[in-house]
Amino acid sequence: MTNDRRDPYRRADLAPLYDPKSIAVVGASPRAGSFGGRTVENLAGFDGAVYLVNERYDEIGGRRCYSALAALPEVPDLAVLTTPAATIEPLLDECIAAGVPAVMLYASGFAELATAEGQAAQERIARRARAAGIRLLGPNCVGLLNYTSGARITFAGTPEGRHGGGPAIGLVCQSGALGFALAQAMDRGVGFSHVVSCGNSADVDVADWVAALADDPTCTAIACAFEGVSDPLRFLEAARIAWQADKPLIVYKMAVGDEGAAAALSHTASLAGSAALWQALFDRGGAVQVHDFDALIETAWFFAKAPAPLADGVAMLSGSGGAAIMSADFAEITGVPMPQPTPEVVGRLKALIPPFVPARNPCDVTAGVINDMDTLLACADALLGDPNYGTLIYGYAYAYETATVRQPHLSRLAERHGKPIIYAWLTQLLEGPGRIEAERDPNVAVVSSMRRAFEIVRAWTERGKRRAVVATKTSSGPEGREVATEILSAAPGATLGEAEAKALLAAYGVAVPxxxxxxxxxxxxxxxxxxxxxxxxxxxxxxxxxxxxxxxxxxxxxxxxxxxxxxxxxxxxxxxxxxxxxxxxxxxVPQGLEIIAGFRNVEGFGPVLTVGLGGVLTEVLSDSVSALAPVTSDEARDMLLRLRGARLLDGFRGAPPVDLDGVAAAVAAISRIAVDFPDRLAEFDVNPLICLPDRCVAVDGLGVLSARG
CATH class of the missing domain: 3.30.1490.20 (ATP-grasp fold, A domain)
Incomplete structure (x- = not known):
């Protein structure tokens, strides 16, 4: 991306591109397989006007073809330039002269070549489009699919269909090929409102699409897969827009290697690699991150359908004892609670299932229910009615035709209780009987593994808890900032020594020896x-x-x-x-639990706070959590409890518990230093922060100063 905008475009800004009422295909051609010809074919179901533009033809396939944009009977909302890179700049001039508000470029041969010439050409077209107020998608773009209007604007083969209402995913993918591959989930019943690709993002990028989809009423969840963006904080702002709209944003981030962290001087900075930075950004923006490409659509489709969770517990129901055992394993692995039913529900289950089967959660109703749908539905009804459960996972172990009979009944139960049902699709007949009906059902989600079912539930309940919490602000007093300013102004070199670092900490209320x-x-x-x-x-x-x-x-x-x-x-x-x-x-200072806390000012992300366990062994243990600064004491506490060794904070093998509130307050104070001096402190490290039952003490500190402007 070559512009320096800070605010993402919104839906209204992208309207001519996002939802055009008229489209000009520049380079339309009768040649079989041509990009222009394929684009015209894909627009056969478009609600609006389609104009063919090519000076070499008077008509194509019985339709009038215009010699230039200026010859059209109206100014189109969108011009799709399907011609090679060498023709793009003069054609863009025609678009500007005609007053076209949006342009899409298929052509490759620009910045993706990683040459000075390609980069310069992309920057020229971006500057010219921006100066003319044109919204530009591409270059090197596969196109976009608007399933609400039928505008399948692409040269690629894509799933046909229209969004007819109900839940729908808005899909944003930097890679057009991967995006359209994900869109093929339509053929198994997944609903999409839009599928958009960005290509080289000379103007419109991933953040813009996320923000635009957040404004769209037909999209109930956003799925986003991307490699990178030029300005991560713009993506954060787009994620915040989605959060404010209560539009779940599910993200799969590629290219998350940890290059660059090894060059940091402080321990905390070396711990916060690229993956940790992006995770911190997604956490701050309220996005749900998935770590497998094939988890993106299943997760987004669940969120597109699911209401707010009523409880964080999960009930599991299956006719397979093995599936029931598997569910208990993954509940423990993922940290999702599977509480036992209330006495009332236990009584109902005992009256329904064979006497040799325990009336408990997970609930194995045995294979006998294959021919006893009423018992299965009654057990599901009992479990869904238990206030401890926010959802029911149904172990779909075997696909057979009669299973489809249960689908509408289970759906009605889910709707009546206001709790979604998740089918853990355990059969390898991946699109067998019942799959497409369940995918299309607004009250049921299908997930291809038991692990993923529990991972999705955990993300769903965590998001629900976060939405229920009123955000608080964190700020530092002027006295602390004034003292810290004097300390930093007096620093003679490139680093802040231990004594000065601890004086700065003391100014922010952190105890030092x-x-x-x-x-x-x-x-x-x-x-x-x-x-x-x-x-x-x-x-x-x-x-x-x-x-x-x-x-x-x-x-x-x-x-x-x-x-x-x-x-x-x-x-x-x-x-x-x-x-x-x-x-x-x-x-x-007495011996206690040692943690490390500090921050690094990262280009594109701002100050990133990291906490970890281990003191001098911190890089060996690699147990750390990062967040974008600042954080409140509550957020700092949550970071500490997310450490793998968090049990040590509560005391372990006879050790006393630490003053967790005091530690969290110290970490929050360190984060305030980060945001108060983002241009002066490049890195800051407290190692160790000794945690004791009645206090915590920063016994060592290091600061790395930024170059003065």
Missing amino acids: REHRAASAAAANDAAQSIGGPVVVKVDSPDIAHKSDAGGVLLDVTDAAAAFDRIVTACRAAHPEARIDGVLVQEM
Whole structure:
């Protein structure tokens, strides 16, 4: 993308492109297989006017063909340029002269070539279109499908059909081939309102389509697959627009390697690779991320149909004992609760199922219900009526013709209780009897694996809980900012030393240990005596980021003078070029759980906060969670509880629990530093933050300063 807009286009901005009433196909041709010819064929069911434009023909297939855009009886909403790259710039000039508001470009040969010439050509057409107020889709674009108007604007083969109301997915895919491949789910009963591709995104990009679909009443959920965008924060804004419209946004992000993180100086910055950055952005925007391409449509189709969850528990019903056991496994793996039924429901189940079968959740009604639909439906009704359950997973183990008889009955139960039913489609007859009926049913979703069924439920209930929470703001007081500004202004080099980093933390209310600077062995000894008891002695150097690696940290010191000499000698040997100002003599904080917290200012994302477990072992453990700053104390608490080792926070094997509220408050304070000084601090690291039962203390800190403007 070559423009520098910040706000995504909305539906009204894209109306001539998104929902054209008239279309000119420039380059229309009678030649079989031509892009122009195929486009005209695909528009056979379009509600509006279609004009053929090619100076070489007076008519094509019995339809009038115009010599130029200027010869048309009206200005079309959209001009589709189906001709090669060499013709695009003069044709764009014709569009501008004719006043065409939207243009689509199929042609390749632009920025995707990764050449200076291709990039320059794309930038020229983008600038000219932008100056003329034209909305431009492409180049290198496969097209778009509007199933509400029949405008299948593409040269590719696509599913036919129209959206006739009810749930529908609006699909955005950077790759046209992959997008149209996903759209083939229509043939098994999935509903789409729109399918759009972006190509090179010289103007209109993924973020614009997400924002436009968020405004569209025919689209009930948005599915988005993309490799990358030039401005991630524009995508975040589009996700927020979808969130505000209560339009579920399901995202599959390709190209999430962790390149670049290794160059960071701070531990937290090295932990937040590309995948973590995008996950943080999706979390902040309320988008649901899936990690498998084939999960995108199944997940989006569920969200397109599902109401808000009434409870987070799941009931499972099947005629297969194996499916029931499998469901319990995946409930535990995904963290989805499967509570037992209420006593009333247990009583109803006992009256329905054989006496040798436990009346419990998951509920195995045995193979006997193959010929006993009434019992199956009565069990489903009982479970759906239990207030502990927000949905029912039905283990569809075997596809056979009589199974389709159950479909409308189960659907009516789901509608009456206001709870969706999920078919875990376990048979390998992937589109067998019952599949298409269930896909088309607004109250039933079909998912191709038991694991995915539970993953979808977890995402659905988490989204529901988040929508129920009133957003809170986080802010820092002016006193803290003023003190921090003075500290940062006085910093002489490219890094912020430990003493200055901890002074900055203290200004934001984060507890730090008592300490003194010492430029000599004698001064170190005096400092230790003033603190009292064993102390920690550390090298005081703005040039040594990782003190322990250089022998620059000694714990439980009783002879501070000797420690001074030992540390200075070791650090000068390890870093001969470093400036060593002496040592820091610090009170010995009691042993506790060590976590790491900090942020990195990432181009395109802004400040990204990361918390993790491990102290000096943090990169070995790789247990971290990231979020876009700032975060509230509640959000920081949630980050901590999402760590794989979160059980350590509650105490483990006799260890006392930590002051989780205090830790969360400290993490939130660090995030406020990030947003208060985005142009001054490139990285900031607190490692470790020692967590104790009654407090948490930041015992080490490092700041990396941005270059001054």
